[in-house]
Amino acid sequence: MDVQKKAEELADAIISSPEYQRLLAARAKVNGHQAAKVMLRDFQQKQLELHRKQMEGEEITPADEEQLQNLFGVISINPYIRELFEAEFAFSGMMMQVNDALSRVLDFPEETENAEGPKLEVPKKRILIPGQDR
Numbered sequence: 817m818d819v820q821k822k823a824e825e826l827a828d829a830i831i832s833s834p835e836y837q838r839l840l841a842a843r844a845k846v847n848g849h850q851a852a853k854v855m856l857r858d859f860q861q862k863q864l865e866l867h868r869k870q871m872e873g874e875e876i877t878p879a880d881e882e883q884l885q886n887l888f889g890v891i892s893i894n895p896y897i898r899e900l901f902e903a904e905f906a907f908s909g910m911m912m913q914v915n916d917a918l919s920r921v922l923d924f925p926e927e928t929e930n931a932e933g934p935k936l937e938v939p940k941k942r943i944l945i946p947g948q949d950r
Contacts, residue, residue: 830914835907842903845896852896859884859891 830836846852862884870876891897 826914830910833910835903835910839900839903839907842896842900846900849896852894855891855894856897856900859887862887 846856866876866880866884869880892901
């Protein structure tokens, strides 16, 4: 059994999956609508800025968090961006399942038998918007 060949088969299966195809289609739709593309870019830049501050040891203020949360709420109204977020979430869930399956097989039995901690949960289809109850 050739590990590289199996890895390529897994990659092919992932590429063919409905989750990956949905993600590609959602990205294409966002890229095809200038307003959505700009909104998403601005949100991602703000996320990156806050992440950079955090990594450099700077304090993230409640105002910073609120600004990002408000921006997320605004861009989530856009149907193209919302679909992209939901597609990314579904794809991430599938990849977590793949990773979990590999981890179960590759972990040493004595480590996993006594391991206690949170179990991996598969995300649901819908995303949560901060500040909104569903």
